[in-house]
Amino acid sequence: MSARIGVFVIAAALALYIVLVGQRAVLLLMSGDPVGVLMGVALVVLPLIAAWGLARELWFGVRAEQLARRLEGEDALPTEEVGVRPSGRVLREDGDAVFPAYRREVEENPEDWRAWYRLGLAYDAAGDRRRAREAVRRAIRLESVERRAAAGG
Incomplete structure (x- = not known):
């Protein structure tokens, strides 16, 4: 909040x-x-x-x-246990440890907005805000395409 x-x-x-x-x-x-x-x-x-x-x-x-x-x-948010600082930010080494799994998920499913969103969260946890925003922007675009296709447009 x-x-x-x-x-x-x-x-x-x-x-x-x-x-x-x-x-x-x-x-x-x-x-x-x-x-x-x-x-x-x-x-x-x-x-x-x-x-x-x-x-x-x-x-x-x-x-x-x-x-x-x-x-x-959808109960599809990341569930890994990671350490956090008193500020609430993820410890960088914990973020770096979970990152490869999300990168691999995107490589296997490059058109899946869920994979891109989770990758954005992993980038953010690893401290790479620029790539995190790029991944989330990609997730937004892919989800919009999916939603339009589902609506028949």
Whole structure:
């Protein structure tokens, strides 16, 4: 739950930034000064990029959580016992120990979103956040394709 609070606080701060920069952009655009207008245009672009990035990350979080709940409902989440730090993070050596099994599962079933999601969890446990996000993004894409195929589309 604390992660959701953190996401909400960061999203609210970014939304405030977008509003404040947007207001400044409007003032600069209305100034009539060529340099002010150029700066105003630049300030319009920055909040749009920030809003796109925020929406993309929030959607990633929502979809990843949906897949986690689905796997939990199927009783298909990883069950290995691993040590954790007081912060709740998995001990890296324990994450490294379980990683090969999930990598092998993806190699054997490259179109299985469940395998990719579990691999993402293993990458995260091993401390490789970039690859963890890539694996979960792949799981999201594969699950979307599977869901559309099941719906007949």
